[in-house]
Amino acid sequence: MMTSPREHMIDWLKDAYAMEQHAESMLKAQASRLEHYPKLKQRIEQHIDETLSQQKLLEQCLDRLNSSPSTIKNLAARAAAFGQALGGMTVTDEVVKGSMASYVFEHIEIAAYTTLIAAARAAGDAETQRCCEQILPQEVEMARWLHDNLPDVVTAYLARSAGERDDAKR
Numbered sequence: 001m002m003t004s005p006r007e008h009m010i011d012w013l014k015d016a017y018a019m020e021q022h023a024e025s026m027l028k029a030q031a032s033r034l035e036h037y038p039k040l041k042q043r044i045e046q047h048i049d050e051t052l053s054q055q056k057l058l059e060q061c062l063d064r065l066n067s068s069p070s071t072i073k074n075l076a077a078r079a080a081a082f083g084q085a086l087g088g089m090t091v092t093d094e095v096v097k098g099s100m101a102s103y104v105f106e107h108i109e110i111a112a113y114t115t116l117i118a119a120a121r122a123a124g125d126a127e128t129q130r131c132c133e134q135i136l137p138q139e140v141e142m143a144r145w146l147h148d149n150l151p152d153v154v155t156a157y158l159a160r161s162a163g164e165r166d167d168a169k170r
């Protein structure tokens with residue numbers, strides 16, 4: 001059975017939407033736990049806002065492509081499956097592991113939107129391509145920020161940890 005570029009693209013759009021739902025819950029959990037890393041917390045809060053607008057863009061794409069409500073209902077299951085695929089990696093109170101997990105997750109998002117842009121181009125869907133091209137730089141920028149700031153987070157964590165502060169980890 002043949003599957004068109006458009007059908008694949010729609011499938012991957014649904015995955016991206018589920019991914020952004022997972023991103024939202026992961027980022028919100030992280031931000032709410034952080035106490036002693038205000039710069040990191042602020043950047044995560046900024047990315048929560050970006051994530052919410054990304055969800056809206058993807059919703060609009062799916063609506064325009066006539067994705068049925070029953071399919072939308074399956075998104076929660078997709079998000080859960082996506083979270084499971086990432087394992088326990090994202091479930092941590094500890095700021096260093098949390099930052100590492102965020103860095104990895106941003107690269108999953110970068111891969112997803114790079115894929116979607118190519119698929120939208122192949123499907124001749126300029127609007128989906130435009131949406132994903134709008135989202136991708138936000139993920140690239142977040143990944144870059146995490147990369148550049150991880151050493152400082154680690155240094156601060158180690159200093160607090162050596163001071164036997166039991167709240168060092170967050």
Ligand SMILES: [Fe+2]
Pocket residue numbers: 020023051054109139
């Ligand atoms: Fe995202």
